[in-house]
Amino acid sequence: MRDFSYIAAKTIPEAVALLNEKGENARILAGGTDLIVQVREARRDVDWMIDIKSIxxxxxxxxxxxxxxxxxxxxxxxxxxxxxxxxxxxxxxxxxxxxxxxxxxxxxxxxxxxxxxxxxxxxxxxxxxxxxxxxxxxxxxxxxxxxxxxxxxxxxxxxxxxxxxxxxxxxPAPANNSSSYYLRFIPRNEMDIAVVGAGASVTLDAAKETIVSASIALAAVAPTPLFAEEASALLAGREVSDEAIDAAAAAAQAIARPISDMRGTAEQRTHLVGVLTRRALNGAIQRVRDAA
Amino acid sequence: MARRSHVQTTLNGETVEFLCEPRQSLLEVLRDELHLTGAKEGCNNGNCGACSVILDGRLVNSCLVLGVETEGKSVETIEGVADPDKLHPIQDAFLENAALQCGICTPGFIMSAKALLDENPNPTEHEVRYWLAGNLCRCTGYDKIVRAVLDAAAAE
Amino acid sequence: MLENKEYKVIGTRPIRHDGVDKVTGRAVYGADFQAAGLLHGRVLRSPHAHARIISIDTSRAEALPGVKGVVTTKDLPDAGDKVADLGEGAVNLKHLCDNILASDKVLYKGHAVAAVAATNPHIAEEACTLIDVGYEVLPPVLEVRQAMEPDAPLLHEHLRTTSLGETAEEPSNVASHIQHKLGDPEKGFAEADVIIEREFVTGTVHQGYIEPHNATAHYNQDGQLTIWCSTQGAFTVREQVAEILQYPISKIKVVPMEIGGGFGGKISVYIKPVAALLAKKTGKPVKVLMNRADVFEGTGPTPASFIRVKMGATNDGKITAAEAYLAFEAGAYPGSPVGPGAMCIFAPYNIENVIIDGYDVVVNKPKTAPYRAPGAPNAAFGSETVVDEIAEKLGIDPLEIRLLNAAKEGDRRADGPVHPRIGCIETVEAAKAHPHYTAPNGKKHHGRGVASGYWFNIGLESSVTINVNSDGTINLIEGSTDIGGTRASIAMQAAEVLGIPAESVNPSVVDTDSVGYTAVTGGSRTTYATGYAAYEAAQDVKAQMIARAAKLWEVDAANVQFADGEFSSINGKEEQISFRDLCARLGETGGPIVGSGTVNPGGAGGAYATHVVDVVVDEETGKVDILRYTAVQDAGKAIHPSYVEGQIQGGAVQGIGWALNEEYIYNAEGEMTNASFLDYRMPTCLDLPMIDAIIVEVPNPGHPYGVRGVGEVPIVPPMAAIANAIYDAIGVRMTELPMSPDRLLKAMGKI
Amino acid sequence: MPIVAIPSLLRNLTNGKESITVRGATIREVIDNLEARYPGMKVRLCEDDRIKPGIAVYVNGLLTRGSILESVDADAEIHFLPAIGGGIAAPP
The missing domain is CATH 3.30.465.10 (Uridine Diphospho-n-acetylenolpyruvylglucosamine Reductase; domain 3)
Known part of the structure; x- marks a missing residue:
């Protein structure tokens, strides 16, 4: 592992000043569970680690x-x-x-x-x-x-x-009759990186039959986590139904731009976006309905 | 040679001081500087749990903690689990259940199980399996380990 | 269920002797070794899967402050064309040496090229990045069928196919061809009413022991080389290092430290000779550790394979003929386990007409190493899936068809020898009678599968010495490294002979200077063979003790008997003395007693297993979850049932990992892209149910207590059992391992 | 007399015969007598008066250490098979 310096900043201004002074090769150290591995495996060059946990x-x-x-x-x-x-x-x-x-x-x-x-x-x-x-x-x-x-x-x-x-x-504080759900697909049951992840939040009407608004986001199907804006918008005002959810899932699939790597293939990921989007939406809706 | 920092921490209830480079993990400090080799390196990236220790009451992978980060903190390792004249109930349960074969993962499992039972003295089998999922064992198939932890919970 | 009538110690479950050290963190494993002035070594590895080495310049690394020595292939003696005799067998010395530090070519990504010793491991690692290696990159050959093509790039220009002593003229990536033929397969297939022929592909998988390889070496001024390491066999380390360094065996001492798993992968040496070279160069003790990526990329996995199986049966379920084609990837140098694969593939069955062809093929992957029943799991995935399909076609229960055709004593194996007393039928019957097999299984996407498996087990040399203590205990000195509790299972056999509790035995695993030659802890041999040696050593002690009692009582030794821990005179005066009390009188009756036993037994006795598994398949994601698992196995006689169960459970779970997710994933350049425990997905405890281990005891006539090896056969059935369960769940036959979610989605036509 | 099971890959030397009854009280004698009847056999099985590396000798179903000095009973059944070592050695 390359050599670096460590400093525990006590205040925000101190941390900001250090970051500003040390430039690109300074990194904030919080939990360290990614950063330490990246530096150890020479995937990130770091000269300064600025520990912020006492701020x-x-x-x-x-x-x-x-x-x-x-x-x-x-x-x-x-x-x-x-x-x-x-x-x-x-x-x-x-x-x-x-x-x-x-x-x-x-x-x-x-x-x-x-x-x-x-x-x-x-x-x-x-x-x-x-x-x-x-x-x-x-x-x-x-x-x-x-x-x-x-x-x-x-x-x-x-x-x-x-x-x-x-x-x-x-x-923000959650709206009335709202809930959210996140799930990922991994081949094991723990200790894996998402092959695909899908999160959903929904707000239902008072009868819990109609979707007032919804939001869908995806992981591992693009260079960054994605907000599935169109898929989310499709659901606003629609009654809870398999058709509505399928339509949103299809719209989410349409924006996925996955790659193939050791964690999954592009076609597998695209398929899973549909499956997981449906499960996330149904999960969130179920939570709203289960709430007292 | 990189600069070495002075660190003071509480280790298994005793105050210790050591010098280490910033790049030395807590695992390296324990093993190479303090000669406590109970915590093992299996993967050095947080995926096997063989280096598990308890830091300020929380289970962590010591390979993912820098030695310098432990200034003023409290570290518990496998060497501090037993009383001088008596094993901890989890250790007894591991022996009674034959919950180890090669034994390399055993210190990590015991630390992890201890952290679990400290927080949840009566876990279900599923809770045990969920909590221990970050500890890999390649010898036992986990059956006897899970039984040992459930037995230890019942005994405590 | 176990019965424990005949024995006092055997069959009980004492606390293992090394247990307290291992639950308190005090046990000293290879990487825990400390010494004053210790240097730390790191190995530079090839970034290419296949390349010619043009140049190696170590000068920048040597100039780095803290670096004390750098070694390359130039520091190894010239291997020439010698064949190295490793006791276990022989191997081309150049291949052996080139796998330690590459000379003319690198043959896989991760192939060791050079190594550095420095004052700390970080400096050694940094120095490795300063070694300049010039490569001429060559196209990699990454798959066995591709490697067998006539126009495939050659890994070794000198390699020619041998077929039982005959060598072909043209160079090839096919190192050898083996064949077994029994009866008349053509006639057998003609008699069949149903014939099933299927092709199978299995991935490269790793043993996945949690402890990375490690070695510390030191040369004394008198030329004595000491190596502290974790290994499955200190003596095989001594032999390999002696051959590689061309150094006398008498000048090498190997000290086996506690070992964190091996499963076959810690027999071959990798960094031990490198640590020795660095120690020689620096004059200091040097510790070399692998990291996890080094372990995946630079040590031997078990091979990927291509297998074709054809079997025929009559309508009443009698298997009339079987044919198998096995092509195994040896990795960079010859030596895949295709031999045992070919010998095991149809061993659960008595089939009159069989032909089996096996090919050992080099590819640009790490040289394979043994992994738990090497070769047999690949083979059984094919044969046990085909048997399941035949049973389905004929409408016969899958365990029933196994019973109908089960191998038994006196039947001839396809490779020739006749089976001794074996427990194949007993394992199938026990599985059939188990409540798991009779439990209802009708839910949607739930399925149940079964499969059987066979592994030889081996004997080989073991030596044990027993020193008798005056307090009635014994110190048992052995050379078998204890990976899974064998100190206990060996000590218990000596205790049984001497009528003392297991706790009265203090077993020690010692270095190569301190015990007679002992072969590796492998081949399921340790409780069998080293236990046999302990039995013999204890018999030796018993005979000497009888002589002492005779002396004490002034009677003839023939008149002294020993039973239940008591010596007694059976003629003349009524005399009695316990083992313990007699131990206190050794001084006055003639001095210390040392007993010894050495064995090289031939009758290891084969091991059989039959597994039953229930799965549920998520039809939308292709994910398979194991709901229930029952593993039945013939242990001959279970010395310490807990550790027999542990072997069965552990082997089954490694098989589950192999079946579902484990594989080396390569990109087109031949780089492994998942060389970490994050992406090489071994099962966690959250992926599993309890594993029900059922011990059947069909005593092995080749051992005084009937022991059969138990460590390896439990990994043979799981892959086929799970494939058969998946078929039962969703009606899709999986023929490729691992049966990962993406492959299931493809097989179901979802992607 | 001992019976030698001829491996299929050596049957080209025995005109397809699968087993041969041959005199000999040791493996060495058995192989020498085989060689006398079926020339070319010894070079396939032996190297410098030793069993070739990678070939295992089974007598009556039991694995021997592969020494040509191994004695055999009058009614022994002998097999030559690929060696199953700890796995560091190459097969034949």
């Missing part, structure tokens, strides 16, 4: 039924799924945090790191997209916010500019 702002985990969730960039998966209110409000996020790596990975890895790693197959990102999350970013010129679906720009690449870092994610 208070990135450890915030605050849910308010009126304003929603603030999820600090370094909050580990296990803390997220340990919170019952968050489990109730954002079940798709919980689906994802429980399948990122194994138990030991979930003790270190967080959704913020999952996002910044910008893997096309990240399980954490489709739920953020369907939950309409935004990224709070600090940089040399202060803070800015960015919709999460604009954050990843290419495999391993993000919209963060020089000196910028992710502080937290903001997720």
């Amino acid at each position: 208070p702002e990135v450890n915030v985990l605050n849910y308010d039924a009126a304003t929603g969730l603030t999820l600090g960039a370094a909050v580990e998966c296990y803390k997220i799924y340990a919170d019952d209110a968050i489990c109730d409000a954002y079940p798709s996020l919980i689906d994802a945090t429980k399948i990122i790596g194994g138990t030991a990975i979930q003790g270190r890895a967080g959704v913020g790191g999952n996002l910044c790693n910008a893997s096309p197959a990240a399980d954490g990102i489709p739920p953020l997209i369907v939950l309409n999350a935004s990224c709070v970013i600090a940089g040399p010129n202060g803070e800015r916010e960015l919709p999460v679906e604009q954050f990843c720009t290419a495999p391993g690449q993000t919209a963060l500019e020089k000196g910028e870092m992710l502080i937290s994610l903001k997720i």
Whole structure:
């Protein structure tokens, strides 16, 4: 493993200043479960690792039924799924945090790191997209916010500019009669990277028969996680039915641009987009209907 | 030679100090600097669980933690699980159930099982299997390991 | 169910002797070795699957601060054309040496090219990136049928096909052809009412032991070389290193450390000679460790294969003829397990007319190594699937057709020898009677499958010494590395002879200077052969103890008997003394007692298994889940039933992995693209149910307690059993391994 | 007399005969007597007065160490088969 320097930043301005000063070869270290492996396997050149875990702002985990969730960039998966209110409000996020790596990975890895790693197959990102999350970013010129679906720009690449870092994610409070669902396909039952991932959120009417709005996002079928905008829009105003869901699944398949690699073939992935989109939508709808 | 940092941490209840390079993982520090070789390297990328330790009460892969990150933290390893004169019930259950063959994965499984039972003293078989999915064993087919953990839970 | 009437120790389940060390993290494995002044070695590996080496320049690496030595093929003695005798068998020495450090060509991605010793592993790794190797890249040959084409690129210009001692004239990638023929296959097929012929393809799979290879070597000033390592056989390491380095065996000591799994993969040496070369060059102890990618890319997996099986049967279910064509990928150098595959393929059946052809073929993949019943699982995937199809065509229960045709004592195997007492029928009967087989199985997309399997088991040399302690315990010295609890199963056999508890035996696995020659822990031989040696050593102790009792009582030794741990005089005075009390009187009766036993037994006795599996198939994703698994096996006599069950469960689960997801995935350039535990998908515990291990005991006449080896045969049936279950679930015959979701989707016509 | 099962790949030397009854009290004698009747046999099985690497000798169904010095009973059945070693050796 190449040599690098390590520094534990105590404040956001300190971390931002370090990032700005050290340039491209500085990386934020949060859970480290991707970064350490990438540096060890010489897949990423890093001269400086800036550990942010002692900065208070990135450890915030605050849910308010009126304003929603603030999820600090370094909050580990296990803390997220340990919170019952968050489990109730954002079940798709919980689906994802429980399948990122194994138990030991979930003790270190967080959704913020999952996002910044910008893997096309990240399980954490489709739920953020369907939950309409935004990224709070600090940089040399202060803070800015960015919709999460604009954050990843290419495999391993993000919209963060020089000196910028992710502080937290903001997720709006869930609407009435809404729920969400995330699932992925892997050949085993754990410890795999998604061959395809699909997240869905739905809001139903009071009778829970008609879809008021829906949102679908996909993983591992394009260079970045995808917001299936058209497929989502197709569902608004439609009655819950197999036909509606099939139409959305077909629209999701239409935007998938998968590759073939050791985890799956392009044709398998395209097929799975249809299967998983249906299952995610049905799962989310079922959750709305199951709720008291 | 890379610079070495001074780190102070609590290891199995005792304060220890060590010097390490930033690139040395906690696993390397435990094995090469502190000579605690119970945690094993099976894959060095978080996929086998042979290096599992408990960091500030949470199960982690020590290959995915930098040694320097443990400053001021508390680390529990397999060497600290048993009392001086008595094995931990999980260790007894592994022996009684013949839940090890080559034994290379055993320290990781015991740490993982301990973290599970510390949090959930009465897990179902499915909960045990879900929790231990990050620990690979190639010898046993897991049957006796899962039974050992369920037995240990019942005994505690 | 097991009965345990005859024995006091055998058949019980004591805590293993090394257990406490292993659950407390104190057991010292190869990579745990520490020494003052230790240097760390890393190996530079080829990025190409097939290339000629034009040049190697190590000067930049040598100049890096902290680097203490660099070695390449130039540091190995000239192999010439010598055939190396490795005790186990012989092998072309150039092939052996070139696989350690490539000379003229690299033949697979991951092929070792050079190695560095440095003050820490990170520096050694960095130095490897500073070694400049010039390559002329050649087209890779990645598949066995492609390699057999007449115009295929040749890996070895000098390689010619041999057929039982006869060598062809033209160079070829086909290293050898074997054939077994019994009866008149043509006539047999003519008698058949139904004939099924199918082609099968299996992928390259790895043993997947959790502990990577490791070796530490040190040369003393007197030329004594010591190697500390995890290995399946310290003596075979000594032999291989002696041949590769052309160094006297008497000057090499191999110290076997605890070993973290092997399954056959830790018999061949890779980095042990490299550690020795680096130690020689630097004058320091050097530890060389592989990482996980090195293990996948640079050590021997078991081969991919192409198999064609044709079987014919009459309407009443009698199999009249069988034919098999087996082409196995040897990897870069000859030596695939096509031989055992060909010998095992029809061994569960008594068939009068058989022809089997086998081909050992080199391709640009790592040189294959043994993996649990090498060759037999590939072969059984084909034959056991075809038997299932015949049973279906004839409307006969799949276990019933196995019973109708089951091999038994006196039947002739296709390769010639006659079966001794075997337990084939007993395993099928036990499977048939098991509640799993009779449980209802009618749900949609659920299926049940069965398959049987055979493995020879081997004998080979083992040596055991027993030192008797004055407190009634014994120290048992053995040379078989303990991978799965064999300290216990060997100690128990000595304890049984001496009438003492298993806990009164202190077994130690020692180095090559400290025990007689002992072959590898492999071939399912350790509890059988080393246990046999322990039995003999204990008999030796018993005889000496009887002489001591006779001396004590001033009677003739013939008048002393030993039973239930007590010596007694059977003639004249009534005298009695326990084993323990007599141990306390060794000094006054003549001094210490050391017993020894050496064996090289021929009667290992074959092992049979029959497995039953229930699966559910997700028809939309192609994913198969194992719902229930029952593995029946003949153990001869289960010395420590828990560890016999463990072998059965572990073997079955490796087979499940092989069946469903495990494979080396290559790109067109011949690079393995999934060389990690993330993407080489071995089963986790969440992928499995409990594995019900059913032990059948048909005593092996070739062992005093009836032991048969148990370690290997459980991996033979799972692939076919699962394929048959998938067929039962969704009506699709899978003929390619692994039966991964994408292949199922294709087979179902969904993609 | 011992019976030697002739492997199919050697039957070109025995005019297709599958087994041959031949004198000999050791494997060496058996092979020498085979060679006398079917010239070319010995060079296929032996190298420098030893069984070729990669060939295993079974006597009465039991694997021997493959030594030509192995003694055989008068009614022994002898097979020459591919050797099953620990796997480091190449087959014949």
